[in-house]
Amino acid sequence: EVQLVESGGGLIQPGGSLRLSCAASGFTVSSNYMSWVRQAPGKGLEWVSVIYSGGSTYYADSVKGRFTISRDNSKNTLYLQMNSLRAEDTAVYYCARCYDPDDAFDIWGQGTMVTVSS
Amino acid sequence: SYELTQPLSVSVALGQTARITCGGNNIGSKNVHWYQQKPGQAPVLVIYRDSNRPSGIPERFSGSNSGNTATLTISRAQAGDEADYYCQVWDSSTVVFGTGTKVTVL
Numbered sequence: 001e002v003q004l005v006e007s008g009g010g011l012i013q014p015g016g017s018l019r020l021s022c023a024a025s026g027f028t029v030s031s032n033y034m035s036w037v038r039q040a041p042g043k044g045l046e047w048v049s050v051i052y053s054g055g056s057t058y059y060a061d062s063v064k065g066r067f068t069i070s071r072d073n074s075k076n077t078l079y080l081q082m083n084s085l086r087a088e089d090t091a092v093y094y095c096a097r098c099y100d101p102d103d104a105f106d107i108w109g110q111g112t113m114v115t116v117s118s
Numbered sequence: 119s120y121e122l123t124q125p126l127s128v129s130v131a132l133g134q135t136a137r138i139t140c141g142g143n144n145i146g147s148k149n150v151h152w153y154q155q156k157p158g159q160a161p162v163l164v165i166y167r168d169s170n171r172p173s174g175i176p177e178r179f180s181g182s183n184s185g186n187t188a189t190l191t192i193s194r195a196q197a198g199d200e201a202d203y204y205c206q207v208w209d210s211s212t213v214v215f216g217t218g219t220k221v222t223v224l
Binding site: 035037044045046047050056058060061094101102103104105106108109110111 | 206
């Protein structure tokens with residue numbers, strides 16, 4: 001079965017760091033374009049970052065310089081390292097797959113909640 | 119940066135047709151994708167590349183894209199179609215989501 005399972009969310013203080021994981025099954029992460037998308041409580045979807053199959057990475061301006069997307073091919077897992085967290089980073093974080101950088105996200109994980117609060 | 123504008127809400131009578139617009143500068147030159155999201159759930163792809171339905175999505179869902187507006191049409195609306203709907207495009211190696219539309223079936 002093709003699926004994505006996120007983990008690593010939780011409550012973190014402002015300024016802290018957290019690493020999210022997204023384990024894939026049924027397909028190869030490194031052969032696809034993988035993204036992180038977040039959704040603040042009661043708000044819309046906000047794209048966060050993408051890693052291309054070739055390894056290139058891109059970020060939303062709101063997280064550039066603070067977040068890093070990466071993958072471990074041996075574990076078939078996508079990561080999002082989040083540093084210098086702010087209250088406005090509080091959201092459900094989803095990982096999602098697409099085949100190429102003009103295509104739709106056809107597979108989504110169930111999401112993991114990140115709460116930044118003191 | 120590129121922006122996509124959707125109406126905040128759309129209401130439709132049971133069995134009637136709902137149309138959700140997604141406005142963007144020359145959006146007709148881009149591939150537009152649409153997602154349905156129900157409360158507490160992850161988004162689900164309902165239309166890709168303007169007008170294509172993934173397997174398992176009812177034929178009642180259709181899409182079009184021209185000029186500065188893309189449209190998602192839900193025909194013969196059912197109670198189960200109540201959800202938030204988002205359009206999405208790629209722009210210069212980044213992803214842009216629309217502002218989202220809440221569809222209410224009366």
